[in-house]
Amino acid sequence: MSDENQSAREKIAEIRETIDEIDCQLVRLLNKRAKSTLAIRKLKPQVQWGLYDPKREEEIFAHIAQCNEGPLFADDLRDIFDTVLRVSKEMRV
Amino acid sequence: MSDENQSAREKIAEIRETIDEIDCQLVRLLNKRAKSTLAIRKLKPQVQWGLYDPKREEEIFAHIAQCNEGPLFADDLRDIFDTVLRVSKEMRV
Numbered sequence: 135m136s137d138e139n140q141s142a143r144e145k146i147a148e149i150r151e152t153i154d155e156i157d158c159q160l161v162r163l164l165n166k167r168a169k170s171t172l173a174i175r176k177l178k179p180q181v182q183w184g185l186y187d188p189k190r191e192e193e194i195f196a197h198i199a200q201c202n203e204g205p206l207f208a209d210d211l212r213d214i215f216d217t218v219l220r221v222s223k224e225m226r227v
Numbered sequence: 228m229s230d231e232n233q234s235a236r237e238k239i240a241e242i243r244e245t246i247d248e249i250d251c252q253l254v255r256l257l258n259k260r261a262k263s264t265l266a267i268r269k270l271k272p273q274v275q276w277g278l279y280d281p282k283r284e285e286e287i288f289a290h291i292a293q294c295n296e297g298p299l300f301a302d303d304l305r306d307i308f309d310t311v312l313r314v315s316k317e318m319r320v
Contacts, residue, residue: 142273149263149270150283156260157287158294160253160311161304167249168299170242177242180235190243194250201251206261210314211254217310218253221303 164218171222191219257311264315284312 199208291308292301
């Protein structure tokens with residue numbers, strides 16, 4: 135294996151460790167978000183709101199686009215948050 | 228509107244602010260992750276690896292399940308990270 139090849143492999147391994155750390159932080163935040171969603175779900179019957187709120191979903195998409203500094207595009211984030219919101223709605227708790 | 232109803236509405240508004248803050252943190256982390264993914268993508272030709280690496284994807288799923296403390300289930304996180312990985316592969320940069 136050439137030195138250059140070896141050095142690229144080491145760099146990839148290093149960046150993958152960084153990604154693993156980021157992923158654990160993402161998992162923590164997603165769980166924190168899920169807890170907040172469950173707290174709202176409990177309060178909704180008191181205010182006679184349905185579980186699905188399309189206006190609030192549009193607010194969420196507008197908000198994430200606003201705090202996005204890239205390199206991901208707003209559409210990429212929308213895809214990811216679409217899944218986050220779907221999973222939230224289907225949460226079995 | 229009853230006092231109880233008013234108080235539930237205020238609580239929901241407060242929790243939604245917390246969710247908005249979490250979402251901005253998620254956006255920051257997802258972008259940090261995307262930058263790391265792009266850095267690896269640049270290095271891959273030097274080590275003659277393809278862009279798609281199913282073994283690494285399984286490592287990622289195992290890792291997120293390991294650092295998960297709930298309330299989300301491993302399957303919920305797998306759904307979300309499936310989208311994150313798909314978006315990463317399709318990133319137009």
